[in-house]
Amino acid sequence: MGGDRAPESVVQGAIDAAAHFHDDLEVVLVGDENAIGCYLPATEAQRLGIEIVHTSESIGMGESATTSYRKKRDSSIAVGIKLLGERRVDAFVSAGNTGAVVTASLLGLGRIKGVHRPAILTIVPTHHGQCLMLDVGANSDTKPAHLYQFAIMGRVYAQSVSGIPEPTIGLLNIGEESSKGSDLAQAAFKMLTECPGNLNFVGNVEGRDILKGTVDVVVCDGFTGNVILKFAESVVGMVVGAIRSELKRSLKFKLGALLLKPVFARVRSRLNYEEYGGAPLLGVDGVVVICHGSSSAKAIRNALRVAASGAREGIDAKIAEELSRELLREEVAG
């Protein structure tokens, strides 16, 4: 029921996923059954194997996260997380209020043992591939030890879901030298450098390194990560808009644009964040994927695939394992 285009695009994305990825996943739709019924007739749901769990409430995009979760126990977010907590589903996807999903996950599922703070990971398309960035908004204030754990969680995700055997990890900072940056970045740099495990930490990276693909995983605080993500999402539209406004100036340009139409479409799609599906919330005890509020059906479809991969790879169990190893190391060292 969440998101700016719900339930239409959410239901349509679920239908597409059920149809395209029927070997990989089964969809359970959580929400108002009447609203869902407008876009998915019961016979069609049955044919696609889509189960519907009715809920009577929904949390608005502007509502306070904690209050709404506590008060609206029959909201689609609260019920979906409950189903996941009871392991009646293997993963939960939402395009609703991000704060409410994070709060519901923290309160309804709990953190993985040893995790200080969860983090939202996003995939950024780069020059030659993609780069994972976290945290992009689960936390508004971050401590050095959180950044250190984000590196561990990002590494686990890169290895098990993205299939990068030895991911390189960089710390987002405002200079490359170890002495550069905020107190937070300097302290995190120290922790990451002194890490006893094999984190493959390559040092500080700057804003320009994200799109260059200098490293596989970029670790940053949730404030900076969220600002960058929202800025990045607005960039392609800006460049394409600037090109489009120039095209009007001559017939020759219009012809050129006609010839290049497939190129623009491919570039837009390659740099389109929707293609990469939702953003996994790492560090909570269960597989949760958060989608943009304005997610299209395509974005929802891809997010469902991301969620299925996360569940199949047991990303939460792998993070738990890696962190318990980390805790053991600390005990031995301390």
Add this chain to the structure above:
Amino acid sequence: MGGDRAPESVVQGAIDAAAHFHDDLEVVLVGDENAIGCYLPATEAQRLGIEIVHTSESIGMGESATTSYRKKRDSSIAVGIKLLGERRVDAFVSAGNTGAVVTASLLGLGRIKGVHRPAILTIVPTHHGQCLMLDVGANSDTKPAHLYQFAIMGRVYAQSVSGIPEPTIGLLNIGEESSKGSDLAQAAFKMLTECPGNLNFVGNVEGRDILKGTVDVVVCDGFTGNVILKFAESVVGMVVGAIRSELKRSLKFKLGALLLKPVFARVRSRLNYEEYGGAPLLGVDGVVVICHGSSSAKAIRNALRVAASGAREGIDAKIAEELSRELLREEVAG
């Protein structure tokens, strides 16, 4: 002597500025006279009215700011700031080590009375115009009161140099509601809302609002601002690179690209940060403009024009005036 392409592009930019803007400014080049002589013969310098002040040292891009400024008193940065401090020049422009320029300005010129911290302001091209953003890197750690003053300094700059009579001001944050964001952003929001003067503060803005041009001035901490700026600088190249790699795929695309060549050039130039010249360092007692280390001659030329505007408008005096009014208000209130 600073910057990755010094002294060639710096000297060339100075020559261009002296030739194009001779009614508006006079150039004094500070650096090694032999190195300068390679690109600007003495007769040519005389014809253009360019004065050369010889220095024997230069500060490298990777050197520690404070140490290098203190030790290298005959570096181009230290001497340039000294000339400005003695008011033998009206403004100082450098493409050298940013940290060293900030340190030299703080130690050599001092802060304007009442200013907690200086801030670097940059101009970001938007959909329909431009937006001013500060701080983009003078500070790695920022306090609420600093952000509050950045708003005042940004307003003064927008009014006197950019010619916006009543600039709107937004606080960069990770949500629009007043309750959203880091402790820093929330505290700054409160200060800006309770401000007794007429700041025209419109509230929080998000990463996507920067390019949308939602507000005239975006206030942010130097860490986030610097990361965004460097990310933004890498974006146009990324999009153009993605388009270019697609063009190779067919002859039709190559023809389309040929027809659209002027369009790409115009878009690149419109979104090119170099067009907007350097970034003024506000809050220090004198007009200082910082350029990107990789500045081209064109960027230097435009930075010299930005510096001349700042000096002509007496931006430092206007900031001093606005802050003394602010201090008076605080005294009356307190």
